[in-house]
Amino acid sequence: MLTFATVGTSQITEVFADAVSRVPEVRIGTAYSRHAVRAAAFAEKIGAPASASDWAGLLANAAVDAIYVASPNRVHASQAAQALAAGKHVLVEKPAVTEVADWDELVALSKRHGVVLLEAIRNRFDPGLAKVRELLPEVGTLRRLTLRYEKRSSRYDQVLAGETPNIFNPELGGGALRDLGIYCISALIALVGEPESVVAASVPLRTGADGLGTLLASYPGFLADLHYSKITSPDQPSVIQGEDGTLVIDAIDAPRTLTLTRSGAASSTITIAGPANPMESEVHRFAALVAGGDTADADQAATRAALGLIATAS
Numbered sequence: 070m071l072t073f074a075t076v077g078t079s080q081i082t083e084v085f086a087d088a089v090s091r092v093p094e095v096r097i098g099t100a101y102s103r104h105a106v107r108a109a110a111f112a113e114k115i116g117a118p119a120s121a122s123d124w125a126g127l128l129a130n131a132a133v134d135a136i137y138v139a140s141p142n143r144v145h146a147s148q149a150a151q152a153l154a155a156g157k158h159v160l161v162e163k164p165a166v167t168e169v170a171d172w173d174e175l176v177a178l179s180k181r182h183g184v185v186l187l188e189a190i191r192n193r194f195d196p197g198l199a200k201v202r203e204l205l206p207e208v209g210t211l212r213r214l215t216l217r218y219e220k221r222s223s224r225y226d227q228v229l230a231g232e233t234p235n236i237f238n239p240e241l242g243g244g245a246l247r248d249l250g251i252y253c254i255s256a257l258i259a260l261v262g263e264p265e266s267v268v269a270a271s272v273p274l275r276t277g278a279d280g281l282g283t284l285l286a287s288y289p290g291f292l293a294d295l296h297y298s299k300i301t302s303p304d305q306p307s308v309i310q311g312e313d314g315t316l317v318i319d320a321i322d323a324p325r326t327l328t329l330t331r332s333g334a335a336s337s338t339i340t341i342a343g344p345a346n347p348m349e350s351e352v353h354r355f356a357a358l359v360a361g362g363d364t365a366d367a368d369q370a371a372t373r374a375a376l377g378l379i380a381t382a383s
């Protein structure tokens with residue numbers, strides 16, 4: 070049984086705990102918080118048998134095999150590095166780190182210590198994105214991908230009230246590109262690989278973080294425009310256009326309804342039965358990597374490519 074300790078006590082760790090409960094070969098042994106009382110309360114909330122607030126003690130605990138890192142983005146690199154150096158497998162939330170060089174260091178550390186390092190970027194492992202990839206040839210010669218993830222954050226109200234919540238704090242790696250744009254970037258790389266060139270523009274908020282932005286990527290023969298926002302709603306579908314047809318995707322972070330229209334033919338709708346919890350697929354992938362039989366090289370390369378695009382667009 071692969072035993073996780075969780076880092077971070079926000080809602081995403083609750084969702085992760087639920088995903089873990091659906092994967093038989095994995096469990097959560099310890100919930101970590103910087104504050105002991107919060108750690109204990111959170112452990113009870115997610116059904117973890119133990120809690121911890123001593124970071125060094127957690128990393129020295131032989132009963133912990135893996136660490137799930139769900140702290141603010143800028144904190145990931147140091148926590149992941151320490152966990153890997155302690156011989157723990159690491160599943161780190163998206164974006165894995167804020168600098169490409171930090172990712173290279175983490176990958177090197179994971180190899181040196183013989184442990185798994187994986188970014189928890191949901192859609193890379195999602196069956197819906199696999200289906201989009203499979204249907205891509207149906208649109209004919211590819212000409213344009215318009216990928217969108219735009220969702221007004223409830224925490225934007227705090228920004229309007231003069232506060233700086235973590236997710237809108239550039240010091241902690243917050244902002245629309247890193248929080249939501251990354252799903253568009255991850256899908257882009259999974260579908261068509263890295264572009265030849267990129268330009269981007271964004272609208273900065275009072276906090277200094279980007280509230281929304283657009284990235285334009287050029288490929289031989291086609292373009293990709295990516296739109297991400299934490300200050301506007303509702304989300305619009307993503308659209309892939311080719312010379313022979315169009316594929317409309319309901320949600321790029323977890324595609325569930327695809328509409329394919331081929332020139333001169335009626336549209337067809339493809340429904341994808343995804344997992345009950347959208348984080349389940351990444352937990353399966355992580356468990357499989359720890360079990361051996363495959364390497365994380367391709368996943369890590371995709372993360373590196375995404376981080377590179379984020380750096381160019383920032």
Ligand SMILES: NC(=O)c1ccc[n+]([C@@H]2O[C@H](COP(=O)([O-])OP(=O)(O)OC[C@H]3O[C@@H](n4cnc5c(N)ncnc54)[C@H](OP(=O)(O)O)[C@@H]3O)[C@@H](O)[C@H]2O)c1
Pocket residue numbers: 076077078079080081101102103104107108138139140141142144162163164189191235236248
């Ligand atoms: N995969 C998804 O669908 C998804 C969804 C949402 C978020 N995320 C990712 O999950 C991560 C956490 O996001 P979030 O919005 O939940 O963050 P958050 O609420 O700002 O922080 C998460 C946790 O980290 C700890 N923390 C807060 N500030 C910290 C600091 N300065 N140093 C160290 N620890 C700190 C806190 O736990 P304690 O105070 O208890 O230690 C907090 O509960 C981000 O990387 C985000 O991109 C992923």
